[in-house]
Amino acid sequence: MTLSNWVLDDPTKQKAIEETLALFEVSQDELKKLMRGIDYEMKKGLESNQVDNDLKMIPSFVTGYPTGSEQGTYLALEISGVDIYVCRVRLKGEGGKLAINQYQYKIPDHLTAGDGISTLIDYIVDCVADFQQRVGSSQEMVYAMGISLGFAVRQTGLNKGSIEALEHGFEYPNAIGSDVVDLFHQGFKAKGLSVRVVAMANDAVCTLLAHAYQHPSTRIGIVHSAGTNCAYYDKVSNMKTLSAAADCKEGKLQSDMIINTEWCNISSHYLPVNRFDDAVDLESNNKGVHAFEKMSTGMYLGELVRLVLVEFADHQLLSFDIDDEECLLRVPYQFDTSYMYVCEVDDDSVLDGTRVILEEMCRTGETSLIDRGIVKSVCQLVGHRAAVLLAASIAGVVEYMVSDGIGLDSSEGFAISISGEVYKDYSSFHPRVCETLKTLILDQIAAKLSVGIVKHSRIVGAAIVAMMAEKINTQC
Numbered sequence: 463m464t465l466s467n468w469v470l471d472d473p474t475k476q477k478a479i480e481e482t483l484a485l486f487e488v489s490q491d492e493l494k495k496l497m498r499g500i501d502y503e504m505k506k507g508l509e510s511n512q513v514d515n516d517l518k519m520i521p522s523f524v525t526g527y528p529t530g531s532e533q534g535t536y537l538a539l540e541i542s543g544v545d546i547y548v549c550r551v552r553l554k555g556e557g558g559k560l561a562i563n564q565y566q567y568k569i570p571d572h573l574t575a576g577d578g579i580s581t582l583i584d585y586i587v588d589c590v591a592d593f594q595q596r597v598g599s600s601q602e603m604v605y606a607m608g609i610s611l612g613f614a615v616r617q618t619g620l621n622k623g624s625i626e627a628l629e630h631g632f633e634y635p636n637a638i639g640s641d642v643v644d645l646f647h648q649g650f651k652a653k654g655l656s657v658r659v660v661a662m663a664n665d666a667v668c669t670l671l672a673h674a675y676q677h678p679s680t681r682i683g684i685v686h687s688a689g690t691n692c693a694y695y696d697k698v699s700n701m702k703t704l705s706a707a708a709d710c711k712e713g714k715l716q717s718d719m720i721i722n723t724e725w726c727n728i729s730s731h732y733l734p735v736n737r738f739d740d741a742v743d744l745e746s747n748n749k750g751v752h753a754f755e756k757m758s759t760g761m762y763l764g765e766l767v768r769l770v771l772v773e774f775a776d777h778q779l780l781s782f783d784i785d786d787e788e789c790l791l792r793v794p795y796q797f798d799t800s801y802m803y804v805c806e807v808d809d810d811s812v813l814d815g816t817r818v819i820l821e822e823m824c825r826t827g828e829t830s831l832i833d834r835g836i837v838k839s840v841c842q843l844v845g846h847r848a849a850v851l852l853a854a855s856i857a858g859v860v861e862y863m864v865s866d867g868i869g870l871d872s873s874e875g876f877a878i879s880i881s882g883e884v885y886k887d888y889s890s891f892h893p894r895v896c897e898t899l900k901t902l903i904l905d906q907i908a909a910k911l912s913v914g915i916v917k918h919s920r921i922v923g924a925a926i927v928a929m930m931a932e933k934i935n936t937q938c
Contacts, residue, residue, distance in 0.1 A: 470832060475779050479836060482770065485736040486843040492734045493854040493902060499732030500858025501865075504723065508696070511703045516732075518724040521704050522667045522693065523620040524930050525719045528675045530558035532933065537607040537657060538924035539590065544569040544631075546586060548593040550605075551925035558676030563597045564921060575633035579625075579640060580649075582632070587649035590657065604656045608928030610668050610920045615642055620661045620931045661924075661931035665881075666693035667720050668923025673879030673916045675926050680877040681869040682859060683720075685919070686852060686891075687882030688761045690754070692723045694859055695868060718868075725855060728754035733851065738769045745794060754855070758848040760799045760884040766844050768797035771837065780833050782826045790824045797824060802841040803888050813838060848884075849891050853898035860899075864907055875910040881919035 470476040500517075507519030533555045540547040546567040553560050567589040573582055599605065613632075617623035621643045628637055643659045650657045663671075670683025670693050682694045695718050698704065704719075730739075730753040742756050742765055743749055756762045771791055775784040783789070790796040801819045808815035813834040820826045820837060856878065863869040869876045885891050892915065900908050 470779075475777075478777065479774065479779055482773065483839060483843050485738070486847045488734050488847055488850050490901070493850060493857075493898070496728075496732045496851065496854040497858035497861060497902065499728065500725070500855055501862045503728070504859070504862050507723070508700050508721075509702050516725075516727055516729050518722070518727070519701075519703070520617065520722040520724060521701060522663055522720040522722055523617065524661070524663060524667060524671070524927060525698075525717075525934055526930065527678060527695075527718070528671060528926060528930060530675055530678055531555045532675070532929055534929060534932070535605070536925040536928040537590075537605045538609070538921050538928065539586070539607060540610040540921045540924060541586065542610075542612045542920070544574065546589050547921045548590055549921045549925060550593075550597055550599070551922055553675070553925075553929060558678075560675070560922070562918065562922065564918075565593050565596060567592075574631055577634075577636070579634040579637040579645065582634065583645045583649045584652075587646070587653050587655070590650070591653050591655055594655065594657075601656065604658055606660045606928045606932055607657050608924035608926070608931070609642075609646070609659055609662045610665055610924040611642065611662060613637075613642075615662065617662065620934070621659055623662060660935070661927045663924060663927045664691065664693070664722050665920045665923075666691040667722055668921075668927060669693070669879050669881040669916050669919040670720060670923070671926040671930065672881075672919045672923035673877065673914055675922075677874075677877045677879075677912075677914060679874040679912075680879050680914075681863065682856070682878040683916075683919075683923075684852075684856065684878065684880045684885075685882050686759065686880060686885040688759060688884075690726050690759050690852070690882075692725045692855070692859060693720050694723070694863060695719070696721045696863075697866065697868065700866065723859070726752050726755040726759075728855065733757060734847075738766050741769055742766060754851065758851050760882075762799075763844055763848055763884075764797045764799035764801060765795050767802060767837075767840050768795070770840050770844070771797070774836065780836065781830045782820075782828065782833060784826065786825075786827060788825045789827070791826060799884065800887070802845055805838045805841040806845060806888075806890055808834075808838060842890075845888065845890060846894060849894035850898045852891075853895045854902060856895070857899055857902040860903060860907065860911070870910065875912055876907075878911065878913045879916045879919070880913060881916040886915055886917075 503517040507515045507517040533553050535552045538549040549564040551562055573585050613625050614627040615623040616626050623642055625637050625640050646659050665685045666683050669685055674680035684692045698719050733753055742762055774780050784791040805816045816834040816838055820829045
């Protein structure tokens with residue numbers, strides 16, 4: 463990608479812009495370095511649970527594969543920031559058919575902090591009770607529930623785990639170390655609800671299973687939105703950190719389990735970091751970690767674009783003045799990642815969509831067509847780099863799996879499921895990922911891959927996790 467369509471009158475300025483934009487170009491060698499790093503860190507994470515591992519490789523305790531023929535009615539609870547989603551999913555079988563009833567609730571501001579976490583749990587339980595009443599749930603039936611939590615939980619079993627940290631502005635000092643499932647069971651019992659939490663899982667695991675119920679060849683689940691994560695199937699025998707007991711009731715596991723990689727934390731050691739990435743990291747509230755996330759996700763892509771535009775404006779490479787008190791480009795995170803979607807697809811002869819983003823949303827004052835062309839090029843390059851880095855990370859996971867004989871056991875191929883607003887709404891993201899994957903993976907492997915975009919992944923996936931938990935318990 464170049465600025466060939468947007469030539470400046472001053473060759474010196476033209477060169478300065480092109481040299482800056484070149485910082486976001488990624489070579490095949492750099493993509494392959496990331497692939498090798500993924501492979502190395504996956505193996506390292508499976509060997510030990512050291513805190514300095516890039517990939518945490520956390521067991522989900524979800525084993526086996528959905529077939530799409532399973533039937534039953536399950537509840538799901540998702541807590542994502544201050545949003546609560548309660549869902550009832552009826553699995554019909556018949557190749558993955560299902561029916562969904564869902565309702566959304568908001569956690570009030572006064573319940574984001576306090577002395578006792580039970581106050582928050584009581585409110586969430588009230589939301590579940592309200593949902594049960596809305597959908598007319600039977601009081602005679604005990605419903606199995608799967609939960610997807612936005613809190614950091616150290617999971618030790620399908621329905622066992624303690625809270626390690628509260629995020630998204632929640633402050634309950636007594637929450638740390640609490641047993642999540644026990645808290646909910648106490649709340650359900652107190653309210654007289656016939657609900658039993660049988661499993662919990664993170665969003666990448668839920669994305670995998672939400673797709674797998676309808677596409678049983680699914681072996682990888684990826685979330686790419688404000689943040690990013692990946693889950694995949696691995697052999698229990700590869701998990702040196704997981705001790706398998708001799709008896710099923712004590713934790714004996716089937717041959718394949720979903721692993722949560724926590725790949726958001728892939729370090730800068732494996733990535734083509736530039737000075738704008740360093741600036742984003744420096745101003746972040748988690749300096750020195752989550753380098754991959756800061757280069758590829760919705761939380762940070764717009765900020766990278768903003769930093770480039772600020773540098774261009776400071777060097778008078780753009781015609782407008784960003785020091786005007788009305789202009790928002792000096793304000794961190796005021797160039798939203800969603801603006802990139804508009805600028806990239808803007809094919810109007812005067813780039814009017816980009817004009818609206820700059821002049822009306824960012825309040826830059828009047829812009830020239832050259833300005834707008836430069837902004838579009840910045841968005842293209844920052845967005846393109848994010849997509850190819852995601853593709854290389856996927857390719858690294860695929861190569862690890864294939865080399866170990868995982869994922870090629872289905873005659874239907876090898877499906878990858880991806881969810882998240884960036885992947886779903888950024889129109890150029892999916893084709894860029896697929897195109898790059900084809901260049902990084904052997905043709906005979908690439909021919910067996912398919913990539914599916916998943917909707918309602920976390921909440922539906924949580925219900926599928928509940929179904930899988932009951933399936934596992936029945937087999938035990």
